Structure formats: C-alpha cells, structure tokens
Amino acid sequence: MRVVGCLIYEHNLYLVALASLVCFLGALATTGLFRQAFGCGGLSRAGWVFLTGVCAGSAIWSTHFIAMLGYAPPAPVTFDATLTVLSVLVAVIGASAGFALAAAGRGGTAFLPVGGAVLGLSIAAMHYTGMFAYRVDGIVSWRADHVVASIALASGFGAAFTCAAARLRRGWARHVAPGLLVTAIVTLHFTGMAAFEVSPLPGAGVGADSEAFRAMALAVALVGFIIVGTGITSQLIESRTRAESSEQLRHMALHDPLTGLPNRTQFATHLERLVADCRSGQTSCALIGIDLDRFKELNDTFGHEAGDEALCALAARMREFERAEACFARVGGDEFFVALPFDTQDELRRATREIEAMLTTPLDVGGRSVSLGAGLGVAVYPRDGADADVLVRNADLAMYRAKGAGQDSVCFYDTEMGQFVRERRMLARDLRAAIDTDSLAVHYQVQTSVETGEIMGYEALLRWRHPVRGLVPPDEFIPLAEESGLILELGEWVLRRACADAARWSPPYGVAVNLSAVQLVDANLPHLVHEVLVSSGLSPARLELELTETALIRDRARSLHAIRQIKALGVSVALDDFGTGYSSLETLRSFPFDKIKLDRSFVQDVCTDAQSLAIVRAVTALGRSLTIAVLAEGIETKAQLDLLKAERCDGAQGFLMGRPMPVEDLPAHGGPRRVADEGEGVASAVPAAAGIRGAA
Template sequence: MNVLGCIVYKHNPWLVIVAVLICGAGSWVTARLVRRAFATRGMQRAGWQFLAATTAAVAIWCTHFVAMLGYEPGVPVTFDAVLTIVSLLIALAGSFLGLFVACSGFTRAAPMLGGALVGLAISLMHYTGMTAYRVEGIVTWNRLYLVTSIVLSVGFSALAFDQASRKPGAASTGGSVTGARSQVGLVAALLAIAIATLHFTGMCAFEIVPLAIDTHASNPAALQALALAVAGMAFIIAGAGLVSYLLDDSVRAESVEHLRTMALSDMLTGLPNRAGFNERLDAEITRTAAHGGKLALIGIDLNRFKDINDLRGHHAGDEVLKILALRFKSLVREDEFVARVGGDEFVALRRFARRESLDDFLNRLETALFRPIRYDDWEVISGASMGVAIYPDDATTKTVLINNADLAMYRAKADLTRSVCFYEPKMDEMARARRSLAADLRDALSRGQLSVHYQVQTSIASGEICGYEALLRWEHPRHGFISPGVFIPLAEENGLILAIGAWVLREACSRAVTWQPPCKVAVNLSAVQFAHADLPSLVAEVLEQTGLPPSRLELELTESTIFADRERSLETLQRIKALGVSLALDDFGTGYSSLDTLRSFPFDKIKLDQSFVSEAESSRQATAIIRAVLALGKSLGIPVLAEGIETQDQLDLLAGEGCDEVQGFLLGRPVPLAQLVASGKLKLSGAPMALAPSVTVATG
C-alpha cells in the first residue's frame, strides 16, 4: 500500500485534517521563532531557542498523537502512558539540542547538523510513540517505509534549518521584506514536510494482524475527544509562541522608531537636530519641486548667546535654548518647521505660495526671539539675526540653498539696523571678500604688519599734553590702509580680537615706558576682549613685563561692554583699579548713559562722544547734552574729555562750558610714534622693550 492509500484508508479524515493544521501552524510559528533565534545573540538567543524548541516539539508530538488517535487499525487500541510521555520528552530534548547546535556557529554546516538532529528527534519520538501504541494483534514493520521515513525527516529538517540560517539577501527570495516573508514560508513548508512525511510514511510501515476483536476494548468517540483536546492545547501553545514573536516584533518596531526619533532630535531642546533638518529639507525640496510653490529656508543665529554662556554659565545658556524651543514649538503651524542645528543656531522651513504667509512666519519668529527671557533673578533679550533664502528663486540645490541662507544671516548680523535679511546675489562676492580679508588679517597679525598710532589728548586749562590714545592701524599690502571700523568687527567675529588686543596693550605699554615727559597712554578694550579674557591678569602681566607704572595706563571701554553682566564687570573693574590703572568710560551719551553706571563703577574719566561735538554748533539739543554731561562730571568729581574736536569754535565752546580735556584733528591726528618724536612733542629716554616680531594666533 502506498502512502496516500495509508492516509486515506487507515485514518479518520477529520483528525487527519486537524493533524495537518497543527503541523502547518506549528511549523510556521516555529520557522519565525527559529529565524529570530538565528538573528539574535546572548540571552535573547537562548530565550528564542527555548520558545522555538518548545513550539517545534509540541507541533511534532501533537501532529503525531492526533494522527495516531485518528488511525483506525480495526482492533481495540490502548496507549502506554509512560512511553507516551517519554516520546514528548524526546521531542523536547531533540528540538533543544538541534537548535543549540544549529545556532552554535562552530562550523558552516552547523545549521544543517542541527536540523538533522531535529529530524532524528522527530523519528525517535514517532517510533517511541508507536511503541506506546498497544493493539490486539501482531505488529510488523516494512523496513523500506521505515528507513524512508527517517531519511525524509532528517533531510527536510536539515534543509529547513539551513534555509532559516540564511539572511534574506542570501536567499533566492531576495533581500526585501517580501523576500523575508517568503523565506519564512519556505522554512515552514520544509519543517511541515519533515514532520508529515515521517509520520505518514512511518504509519505505512506499520502493519497489524488482528488476534481477536473486542469492540468494547476501546471507545472511538473518547479517543476523538482526546485528540481534539490535544489539538486545542497544541494550537494554544503555538499561538502563545506566535504572540510572543509578534509582541517582540512590535516592541522592536517601537524601539527602532524611538531610536530614530532620538537620532533626529536634539536632546536638550526636543527640537529636530541637524540630521532631522536635513531629512526634512530633502523632503520639502522634493515636494516643492513636484507640486510647485516656493520653500523658504531661514537661518537663525542668536546675537548674545556666547555672552550669556560666559557671563551666566552654560546652565543659563541651556535654559535660554529650552525657553526659545518651547516658543518655537508653540508657534509652528502646518508646512512650518524649526530645528536646532548647532550651539546657538536654528533653522526654519516654510512652504508658501504667497509672500504674506512667509512674512507672517518671520514676524512670529522675530517676536519669539526678541521677547525678554526671564531666568531666576535676571532677564535677558537674546535677539537673533535671520537670513532667508528661497527655493527655487535663490538656489536649486540643497547645498547652495543652505549656503545662501547663511550668507543672508551673516549680512543681518553685520547690519545692526535689521534682524532679517533676504539673500541677494551680491552677497556671494561680499562673503568671499570678507573671508579673504579675515585671512589677510590673521596673516598681518602673525607677520607683524599691524601698527599703533597715537593721538594727543590735551588739557584745556593748561594747554599741556596729558596723554596719548593708542589706536590700531592696518596697512594692507594690496588695499592700503583698512579702516578700523572694517577690520575690528571682523577680528571680533573670528576670535582674532583677543590676540590683537593683547598685542596692542603690550606694544603701547612698552613704547610709553620710554616717553618724556611721562604722560599717560590710553588703550581701548573690545567688548569681546573684556568678556572672554582674564583681563586683570593680562594687564598685570603686561605692566610687569614692560615696567610701565600702572598710574600711566588708562583703559577705555564703552558702557555696552559692561552692561551684559554688571556684577562680573564690577568685579573685573575693581581688580584692574586695584592695580593702580585708570578707567575711562568711552563714547558716553551714545549707549545706555545710565547714572547708575557712573555711581556703581569706579571710572576716572568720561569721554564725550564726538557726535555731540560735531553737532554742537548747529544743534541746540547737542549743546544741551554737552552741558548736562559736563555738569554731571563736575558733580561726581569725574573729569570729562571731549572727542572729535576739529574746529576752533568747537574748542572755544567746550572751554567756555568747563570741559577738562579734548582730543581731535584740531590738536593732532593719530600718527606713528616716530613722527611724534620727530616733531619734538615726545622724547624717548631709552630703547623700548624688545617685542616678538610675530604673534601666534589661535585658530579656535
């Protein structure tokens, strides 16, 4: 009798269908779990091996047991309980051993060897279970079917595990998600074939010669009920394995999505980061190109964030960023996007068809950026500079669009009258020129091409020279003299101002120590230099190195320099005063001009800005301001020096109002020290201290 005949004529067809369902479902769940075991390591692999082995053993044993219960030999049937349980344990042990070997990786053939062990376990389980099958008759075995059943089971199991160990890309089904699912289906089919061929071929090898017939010895209905109960348990166990797989798959998907979100988000603010911005920008450019319209890229750079970090600490800077991020999140609407791409740098995107919608977005951003930020007991207005570039008007590629937005943002940063600038083609040429000039300035400092000129400061009452202001000059090899109004802001932007400021201080002090008569030298301080350098230590070091008496050095700074952090500024100024150095408040009247500043800070001189002097003859308001400042100085006991004196009438006016000192072209232009000596206004008592011919400039 062939296998098909054995199935049809000797088995209850309904229980055969149930056995096939168990075999198919169990094999499919086992295939997924085995695939997961191959894909993991460590304790996770051990867990998946346990689930896969349990599901495989249950599928194997239940398929066999239900099919055995459906077998109709025509004689009374009983089962040996011990051997039946032993057969289940064999299935479990064989499946565990086979999976362990298959996943061990000790040889390339390990998956096939493990599969072969599972096939042997299927065979041993089946024939142990057949031994537990007790019938009233003589049992004989067809060796050909028996050997064939074992060979089929071992072969198909080995193929199934070998296929399960392969990555989707290595399989014939391809590397896509569909390919991976097809591969799982192939593994499940091979496992099902291994189980089914073993059982039904093995049953064809099983032949019974009845000895007696006792129709009451067995109860077919009870056996069928037992078969259905076993089938139910099999489906429950297989279902539990499938649910565990699906839950893990769901958790993995959630973890992957969470990791992706983390990878695309800024940890401090919760806004998208640079990677998230790049992904969104690519998508927005593609969408705009496909559907029309325009896309605005807005580069945002905070104006005073570095000062906040330096003066209040990085924790304060972090709080400012968090507050701004919350504002951005509350203002963005559909088709709008804001990300943090650097320390104090943000970017925004806005798709628009009408310019009015872009202007509305810019206004909302500007409001969020310029609204005061209160943290603990202090309040700050950071402000920002914004540069806008529009796709496809200003650029047709991502890289160029970003570069153009940066250029517009730098233009806004340089223009104090505007917080938002739109890209213009001429900005490319200007940016190249500024980068070239910044490189030349770095070279000029390192090669000793900078120089210091000196402008006389005169007492009105005595007409005597009371000091000289040291003014930095740069003669470019190709472009001639560059205005300090051009290269000083450039030096501040590029961090060169610290090295330049230190060099000017040393140069001025080393020259002044030789002057006769020994008058004062005034040196300007940059706001950046005041905020970032340990100024008192630098001043003390320079005075010690050059030998200049502290009383002959005067440091000039503007009120805006100290306004950022009054407490720290007061401490710095007091340390400088303790050295014996004088302090002058420069450009008075153009900044905050707070009376509290003069009351709180130890200034030795007030310098009246030249803009008031130049308008004094034509503007009654300017004259009134001059009188008020002079009266304030006298009431506080602080001398006042007026800058920008260019005519005799201006000098007479200031003399009549009681000004203490004056400075300007009428009295002397800034000139090199050698020219002052040649004119006889200064004499040198000796050679100045030798200075290094070059200065090392930090690139950070």
C-alpha cells in the same frame, strides 16, 4: 497508498485535525523565533535558540503525541512513562541543537541545511522514541522502507525549512518556511506510522479507550498551545520593541535632540522634495535662514541651561506657526531654516513679517523676559537658485548680510550680495591669519595734562595693514571681528601687546586699552587681565581699561561684578565716549569709574557752539563733584585746549598733542619726541583705530 490508507482508515480524523492545528501554529512560532535567533549574536542568540528549540520541540512532540492518540490499533494500548518523557527531551534538545547549528552560519549559508537536517533527525528520533513508548498487546512489525523514507523526508524538509526561514525578508520565504516545517513533521509522523503494523494476539481485548485518549489529546493540545503562544508572544514583544527602538533611532537621526525640530539631514530631504514639487507645478518656494541675535549673551549671562530653555520655547512657537506648510529646522547652535511655499510676493512678505514677529516677541526663560530677535536671509526658488543646494547657499549669504545690517534685520538675496559676502568672509579669514601670525600693529596716542602739558599716559590704538588692500579702516574690521567671533581673540591680542610694550617704557607711563562689549561679559576677563599683568610684568596701577556705557547696559549686574574684580587687581577703569549713547548719571553713580572720557563730538565745536560748551562745562563740573577725572578727546587746536584749561578739564588727547605712532617712536620707548603744529587739524590728520572699538 499505504501512508494515505493509514491516515484515513486507522486514525481519528478529529484528533488528526487537532494535531495539525498545533503543528501549524507551532511552525509559525518557530519560524519567527528562528529568524530572531538568526539575526543576532552572543548571549541574545543563545537565548533565542533556546526559546526556538523549546517552542519547536513542544510543537513537534504535541503533534506526534496527539496524532498517536488518534491512532486506532486493533489491540489494547498503554504508554511507557519513561520513554514518553524521554521523547519530549529528545524533541527539545535535538531541535535546539539543530537551530544552534543553523544560526551559527548566519554570516553565510553553509550551516543552514546542516542545522535543518539535524532538526529533521531530531524529529525522527523523537517519533521513534515515542513509538517505543507505545505498548500494544500484539505482534509489531516494521516496514524498513517506510522508516528510511520517513527519516529522509524529515531531514530534507528540515534542511529546506532552515534555508527558507533565514530568508524571511523575501516574500516567498515568509509563506513557504512554515509549510516546510509542517511538511517535515507530518510526513515523518504518518510515513513512520505507516511503517508500524500490529497483529493482535488471540483472545486480546478491545483497542484503545477513545474517550480517555481524546481527553488526553485535548490536555496535550492545551499545553502545546500555551507553549506555542508563549513563543509567539515573546516574538511579538521583541518585534514591537525593535520597531520602537528603530523608530526612536530614526527620529534621533532626523531630528534635533534638544528642540525636536527636523535637523539638517531631514530638512535637506524636505527641501529637495519641495523644490521638485514646485518645479513640476510651476510654483515658488522660499528658503529663510535664521540666525538668532543676543543668543551668546544669554548663554554667557544666565548659563547654557537658559539658552537651551530659550531654544525649546522658540521651537515650540515654530511648531505652532500658523502656516502649516512651513517647515522649520534647527541646523546649528542658534541657526534655523524655514522652507515655505508661497503663491505671491505679498504672501511671502507677510509670512516673513510673521516669522520676524515670532522671533522678536520676548520669551519667558526662568522667570525672566528675554528678547532674542534674529537676522533673516531669504532666497526664493526659482529666482535665486535652480536647486536646493544653491538655495541654501544663497539664503546663507542673505542671512550673513542681514546680520551685518544690524539686529532684527530681514535681507532678500540679490546677485551682488554673493560677491560682497565672499569678500567679507575672505577678509575675516585674513584677519584671523593676521592675529595668528602677529601681523597687526598697535599705535599709541599720548594723553597729557591740560594744566601742565605733562604726559599722563598713552592710549593703545589698533591698526591693520592688509598685504593687498593696504590700511583697513577700523570701522570695517572691528564689526567684522564681532560678526565672525574673533573679537575676543583680537581684544586679548591688543591687551597683551599693549602691556608688554608699556612694561618697557621709561618713564613708566600708563597705558589705556579699550574693551569690547563681548569682552566685558566674558567671565574669564578678570583672570585674563591678571594673567597678562603677571606675564608682562606691568604694574596694575599703570593699566587703564576703557569701556563704553553701551557695553555696560547688556548686563549691568555682571558688568559691575567684572569691573569690581578688575579694580581689585589695582587696575583703573575709564568710561569712554561719555556724552553719546545713554550717558546715564545712574551709571556714574553705580559703577566705580576712575576717569570720564568726553567724546570728541562735543570738543570739535566747543569754541563755536554754545550747547557744546555747556555740555563740556557740565561734564567737567560733574567730574569734580564726583571726584572723577575728566579727559577730553579729539583736541585739534590750541583754542580748544585753552578753553578746556579754563573749564579745569583734567586731561586731553588729540592730534594737537600728538598723533598715534608706533611704539618705537614713543619718547617713553627711546624714540624721538614728536610734537604737532599748533594749527594742525583734521584735514592733515591720519585716522587711527582706538583699541578694538574703531574710534578715531
């Protein structure tokens, strides 16, 4: 009752209300700042502890000083300036020490109540230092029980405050913590004021100048609001910055950094949610896997910056796709997924055609028009999978089959596809193992002069005998090597083996090795050829590289540059399969070929078909005009050879002259000479792989 009476009858309630407002706002700011300090470490924690101490100390002192100005003793009052300033320092330093101690225990709870008790003691020390600065003309006495009670209350509620403030994530603590700090300050002050009794001296003047004290109280309150507002502002800035950083990190974790599309993680969540919605609503959805065509060529030709630009342009199209319910995601370098709910099969087919058209429409990349295209694999829920994982697996299988079917192909999953794709992948794995273990074989087919019959050289032909499946046809494993990305390793293996074998031949015949289109656009090709020649000891004049016109048209400028570098090494270059594909005369004019190889399809019917004969005659005449040697492939009868001789063809290759044979059987390698019968034809011939192209 003494405390209540002191508050009601001995204080200016307006100033008490002002002090309470400063106290409440300061408690809110202090709670938030302490939470920031408690949640970090190192220098950041020290900085937040300092801000918390300044904010709390200012709020505590302002509350105390305004409330003291509201106290109306029965005698004149003055203030000691030194002790008043000291009381401010006691509040700030003591509060900072308490918060530093409490924050030091952020890994546990041991230091929280201790730091809170120190905070309460600093409030008490500030209060009684300020009371000693309160000079009144009268006899002052103190109630010891009230003094002890005020210190105990401040320490207890201070300890409760730090414990609650450290648990702000719990709903109750968020509301209770500021109230505990307010209680610690208010109970200390008014219990301490109740312990203060003044007996005026006889003849003393009137009490405090209320007008001056009210002005002073407003000034202190204004400064207190500014300091507290600064604390609240810093907390809001930090919270906003942290929220933005958290959102940015969340976006980075769930989106592809290049295109901004959802990544595999976010897409998996979306697909699971979509499948669950479809399951509950008895509807269907489709998962479409996309693997871009010609993307590696774009990177190899124009650089990775062009590839990134193309992916970003494609992602922009995906975000603007008409069907808003479609969700696109980038799940790999040039792989994408689309999740698409639909009502009818016709709607799904229309959407698939729209996606295909979007992917095949040329892109503007660095001022160049680039057409990528893609293989699309489609799996449908619930027909092709009862959950998201099965849908992803089956869409991936369908996409793999689409890539094998050719460019810009769409393939819907069926039950037989899984076995086919698994077998293809197992075969690709076995092919890689065959390359790594040197289990492939190179056979050689002789090339002779049509005029004299003398050996001109040999063509290196790749064969693969699988330990279980036996001889694997080249038209099966060569496309497989291109699909699986093994073609560069396979081509390098053939080149090294052929050069190493040819280096040991006597007489020193030449060797012809086929190049794939992927090898030709590889910037490392000239360096590889040079390195293989040096390591094998083969003379560059004995090596001939064969390539098709189809390989040249992918990037004519880059192909021409690579061929010129190769010829600068002293290696000759032949145009293979002439007469098929484009067969452009511009190619013969632009590229420095040393030989033209006439495709076997024209030689087979040269004796019976007038058009085939006319083509053979035109090509041989063209070769003589351009001073380029012409070699005919697929010679199987003496009649064909005689006709080519009459047309003055330079060279011949085929089963009539010799079948492909292992290196140890070559006469140039010390093996027995092997000559085909005159009437030997296709029926008795064993197909062989030509280089890494797969031609017979």
